[in-house]
Amino acid sequence: MRQSWRRALKASAVAVVMMVGLSVAxxxxxxxxxxxxxxxxxxxxxxxxxxxxxxxxxxxxxxxxPQTGYVEITxxxxxxxxxxxxxxxxxxxAVLYREVTAQQPDLDLAADKLTVTxxxxxxxxxxxxxxxxxxxxxxxxxxxxxxxxxxxTVTMDNKAEVVHAVGNVYVEESDRRIWAETMDYxxxxxxxxxxxxxxxxxxxxxxxxxxxxxxxxxTDEATVFGPVEAEFILESGSEDEGEE
Amino acid sequence: xxxxxxxxxGVVIALVAVGxxxxxxxxxxxxxxxxxxxxxxxxxxxxAAFSSVHVVGRKEGRKQYDFTFDVVEQVExxxxxAVFSNLVDGKIYGTDGDLQYRVDAGWGKWYESSENLELQxxxxxxxxxxxxxxxxxxxxxxxxxxxxxxxxxDVQTPSAQxxxxxxxxxxxTDEAVLTDNIIxxxxxxxxxxxxxxxxxxxxxxxxxxxxxxIEVIIxxxxxxxxxxxxxxx
Numbered sequence: 001m002r003q004s005w006r007r008a009l010k011a012s013a014v015a016v017v018m019m020v021g022l023s024v025a026x027x028x029x030x031x032x033x034x035x036x037x038x039x040x041x042x043x044x045x046x047x048x049x050x051x052x053x054x055x056x057x058x059x060x061x062x063x064x065x066p067q068t069g070y071v072e073i074t075x076x077x078x079x080x081x082x083x084x085x086x087x088x089x090x091x092x093x094a095v096l097y098r099e100v101t102a103q104q105p106d107l108d109l110a111a112d113k114l115t116v117t118x119x120x121x122x123x124x125x126x127x128x129x130x131x132x133x134x135x136x137x138x139x140x141x142x143x144x145x146x147x148x149x150x151x152x153t154v155t156m157d158n159k160a161e162v163v164h165a166v167g168n169v170y171v172e173e174s175d176r177r178i179w180a181e182t183m184d185y186x187x188x189x190x191x192x193x194x195x196x197x198x199x200x201x202x203x204x205x206x207x208x209x210x211x212x213x214x215x216x217x218x219t220d221e222a223t224v225f226g227p228v229e230a231e232f233i234l235e236s237g238s239e240d241e242g243e244e
Numbered sequence: 245x246x247x248x249x250x251x252x253x254g255v256v257i258a259l260v261a262v263g264x265x266x267x268x269x270x271x272x273x274x275x276x277x278x279x280x281x282x283x284x285x286x287x288x289x290x291x292a293a294f295s296s297v298h299v300v301g302r303k304e305g306r307k308q309y310d311f312t313f314d315v316v317e318q319v320e321x322x323x324x325x326a327v328f329s330n331l332v333d334g335k336i337y338g339t340d341g342d343l344q345y346r347v348d349a350g351w352g353k354w355y356e357s358s359e360n361l362e363l364q365x366x367x368x369x370x371x372x373x374x375x376x377x378x379x380x381x382x383x384x385x386x387x388x389x390x391x392x393x394x395x396x397x398d399v400q401t402p403s404a405q406x407x408x409x410x411x412x413x414x415x416x417t418d419e420a421v422l423t424d425n426i427i428x429x430x431x432x433x434x435x436x437x438x439x440x441x442x443x444x445x446x447x448x449x450x451x452x453x454x455x456x457x458i459e460v461i462i463x464x465x466x467x468x469x470x471x472x473x474x475x476x477x
Contacts, residue, residue, distance in 0.1 A: 040460075041458040052455070087460070
């Protein structure tokens with residue numbers, strides 16, 4: 001029974017870490033390229049006379065807000081879209097508002113607001129954050145959905161290789177679901193930590209709750225900190241079912 | 245050439261110079277002959293008057309322009325105009341009376357009826373705050389207080405370089421409307437391209453209309469774009 005739980009937790013943890021790892025890996029690859037690292041901003045607007053952009057040449061700040069169109073920002077294989085963008089060149093920071101989406105070959109993200117610091121490679125998604133990771137083949141073609149993450153705020157620091165999700169965290173991966181108040185992943189120590197009213201459920205009905213769940217990917221150990229409450233469904237074929 | 249011929253030639257030149265004064269004065273309020281006669285005295289040096297005609301225009305009590313150039317030819321046609329050359333350090337004043345643009349041009353035309361000043365060949369219009377407009381040709385319309393480019397224009401601002409196929413500068417509002425093939429390179433190396441924009445020089449703000457593209461370099465300005473602010477103005 002305990003082995004089954006550890007497998008379930010490990011599987012969920014590995015899935016989330018794979019998602020996080022890909023988020024980290026893609027921009028890093030961009031930095032490895034010798035070509036000039038640049039951001040291309042495309043402003044789509046059908047009305048040729050509609051004001052779309054205010055460019056302060058003295059401060060190097062750009063406010064983009066098409067009246068009927070949208071803004072697309074691309075950097076390597078990352079594509080961002082929104083209805084409004086404020087870009088501060090000196091800080092290399094873009095703040096996207098309204099109907100924000102982000103795409104990578106294996107990733108879709110939607111949020112109310114996304115702050116990107118390109119120099120530091122930090123992405124902060126706020127408000128109704130919904131992130132989906134896809135399985136992809138060798139040609140980067142999408143296959144099927146691997147998992148999803150919902151939260152109020154998700155911060156991805158690709159240089160520090162950490163991901164921090166806060167508020168109404170919900171992870172769904174194949175037949176496993178995890179609820180928590182926060183989720184932290186640190187690639188350095190290979191640890192993933194769910195905190196605050198953590199609840200884990202599997203499709204076969206197993207449930208466990210605790211204040212904190214720490215997943216050590218190096219040792220494959222998941223530790224649940226109490227008070228812990230668990231509800232297990234016995235293996236099929238056995239007529240014994242009950243709670244623990 | 246005999247003495248009489250020389251005197252006759254001098255009289256002709258003087259008449260041409262007086263004609264130019266008249267053109268300058270047409271439609272311009274409070275442009276006094278007295279002031280012009282102080283600047284040019286044909287009897288004093290006819291050759292100098294011919295080669296360095298100085299005209300000053302006033303509008304609504306304020307100085308509007310101050311040009312010095314050489315008169316080449318006066319054409320009387322359906323549209324009469326005077327051809328001039330070597331306009332050096334001409335001055336166009338704003339509605340507040342402050343100097344707004346310094347003007348240099350290889351040659352140009354002064355139209356009597358429309359009062360337009362057409363500037364050609366190496367035209368450069370510069371402001372005190374470091375903005376420089378250069379292009380093959382411009383038209384300054386005194387009545388409308390506008391400067392319009394004829395041909396692609398290059399605008400060097402304190403912080404950016406702006407190019408467009410066409411520009412109209414409203415001197416009253418200090419706003420420039422740029423159209424077609426606009427390219428803006430700022431001092432951090434970003435490049436904006438678009439089709440229509442309004443540049444407000446006092447605030448150094450460029451407002452872009454319609455679709456556009458901006459390319460931003462991450463990690464510093466591109467090497468080939470060096471806009472030296474110190475070189476301005």
